[in-house]
Amino acid sequence: MEIFGSSGVRGVANEYLNPEFVCNIAQAAGSVWDADAVALARDTRTTGEMLGNAAASGLASVGSDVHRLGVVPTPGLQAYCERVGVPGVMITASHNPPQYNGVKLVGADGIELSRGTLERVEERLLAEDFAAVAWNETGREERIDDARDRYVEQLLAAVDRERIAAADLTVALDPGHGAGALTSPRIFRELGCEVVTVNAQPDGHFPGRDPEPVAENLADLGRLVRAADADVGIAHDGDADRAIFFDENGEFIEGDGALAALAAAELDAGDTAVSAVNVSQRLVDVADRAGAALSLTAIGSTNIITRIRDLQADGESVPVAGEGNGGILFPDYRITRDGAYTAARFLELLAAKPASEVIAPYDDYQLLRTDVKYQTDDERRRLLDAVEAVAREADATLDTTDGYRLDYGDSWVLARPSGTEPVIRVYAESQDPARSADLVERMHEAMVAARDGD
Template sequence: MEVFGSSGVRGTVGETITPTFVGQVARAAGSEWFSAGTRTVAIARDTRRTGEMLADAAAAELAAVGCDVRRLGVVPTPGTQAYCAREGLPALMITASHNPPRYNGVKLIGADGHELSREALERIEARLLRSDRDGRGSSVTWDRVGRTERADGARRRYVEELLSAVDRKSIASADLTVALDPGHGAGATTSPEFFRRLGCEVVTVNAQPDGRFPGRDPEPVAENLSELGELVRASDADVGVAHDGDADRAIFFDERGAFLDGDAVLAALAAAVLEPGDATVSAVNVSQRLVDVADEAGADLELTPIGSTFIVTRILELVGEGRRVPVAGEGNGGVLFPPYRPARDGAYTAARFLELLADRSASEVVAPYDDYENVRINIPYEEDATRRAMLEAAEAYAYDSVAEVTTIDGYRLDYGDAWVLARPSGTEPLVRVYAEAGSRDRAAELAEGMREALEASIEEPPADA
């Protein structure tokens, strides 16, 4: 696909993301949905300063093709998905998730509350590109344009659904103190209330909704979360929880204020629910931790390209085949519990982790899965030719190695005791390098070897230059 990446479309506002472009995406999606009989579409957004402007543009174009529009306001992405499933309506979610404040984007959600399948996105993209080429788009006559209304209560209903889906009794009985950092994002409007209503004492940092993200960058990685670690220690909290900009991810700190590796958390959550004959789904950058857990449980592990769209699609295929998929996801905090909803949900994931703290500390919960070290490197590029050169270098490096090579998404080299992966980001102009091994030195060695190969290709003139 030319437009939609691994999780919608994102970019810098004023450059690739403009009101005109977002309107075109909305027109294409609205036309596709309208032709299938849908007459009402919801629009929600995260807290970014540009969100309302882009939602206005989307609403106008949806009305132009005949769709009525329900404006939900600021809602976490999983809250919007819950609304779609409850009301039977598709939606446009205006968000750039974990990207910096200057970014924004669009994620399309189906009337079942799921991210759209790749096939559905391809149909919408075909309409978008066709409209862009001929300068036209379908519009209804003046007397059939859609109406726009404000729909209140989406956040409140989302919190109520969360509360009914988790073990409130065990969490309340644990008498937990939760240090929460929603990062000024959409989770600031729902997660503090949710954890308090679970019976937790809640202390917060960066909990004011603010699309400038003044306290920290929206991506919940260790280097952006030092204040949360300090808050855990200062408040003697049992656990720290952080979200990204649209709150579909959860990252954790233990009771000592130490950052918990997302892959270790995913392994702990999976170990608690996987049974023989089950399946779980993750991406090609899957940690050996989850591989080990699936093997020990007698469950099958299915791999997909990186991105929630691919993971959700495979989950739905497996469920359609009658398989039980109790948990899935990636080590970046994007965990799914399909029996609840096949969608990433930071607040729900956090509550499921809190359930594990009823008789153990957070550090004890992840201790069995803390035997690996991870290194991640981002290599930026400006030109498509540079991107192609780096991927060609990754391919040559992979097939010159003694490793087992997987090409589901990029190039993953498995050495038995360690692995390294190079792949282009689906949302940013980056080639990402991931490595994992039993020691940090070994992981760093693998990552640096791949980086050197890719950067050497940048120094050389591209083949088509």
């Protein structure tokens, strides 16, 4: 797909992602859906209202009424779409920096569109083939004021409230000024937790930290955990579809470790877990011990969701899926990434033991990541040529599902283009931190030399 990446369309707002482009995306999606009504929501980004207005205009122009939900986490929009039976448009750039925004499309079942449906939307978009209606058939707007409340209520009903409340937990929460600031504090308080917060004021400038919930952005949360003597720290990205954790000592928990712990509690023999080609050995080991299969896809929620639906259509049980970035899915609940639901399921584990003990079995491997930026298509080509050259010379098993993954048995390295940013991402994992660093450094050096013409 030329336009839709691994998680929708994203770009710098009012430059690449301007109102005309967003209007056209909405027209194309509305033309494919041919729905009487479409839900529309946004995260807290300063350009969200502007681009939401553009999307509303595009949807109305093809005859769809627009249900405007306002600022809602992406899983909140998805819950609304499922409950009401309408497709949806989410204006969000998720974890990207404040100047970015984006568009994510959701079906009437509350699930992100499959690759096949996205390709149909993209064909309409590129051909400017929009099903515009007559002036007296254009859609109207309706404000929906209870979308956040209904989302919170259905989430609370889906987890073990009594188990969590009995654990008497203190939660340190960092919603990162995003949409989760309007829902997650309430969710955890109603689960019976004492909640202390940082960066909990909705603010599209993201003054406290960048939206991506990675260790280098979350120092304040670690300090808050220690200062409040909290049992766990929880961080979201801009649209709150991801959750990242700190243990009771204020130590950052790798997302792959949290995924492994949650998967271990879900998987039984005969099940299938779904993850991406950058999967950690932690999840591989968990699936092996459970007697479960592990199905790998290209990176990105769109690819993972499409694989889950295909497996379920074949009658396979898929109780857990996701990536090590905090985007975890529990398909029996809903085939969506939901940061608050993921966090609540993690709290269930803390009823039995502290977070540090929950994660301890999955601390054997160290995953490193770095990004190599490019500015032109020619630089991108040179970077990928360098990656291919390293792959050809390596004494490793090569997987080209998404980029180049080299598996050395005791370690692996992956280089692949981002679906949302002009970077090539490099990942490496090993039980030996020096080995991980060496694999990343060798790939990084080869790429930078090729890009800069050295």
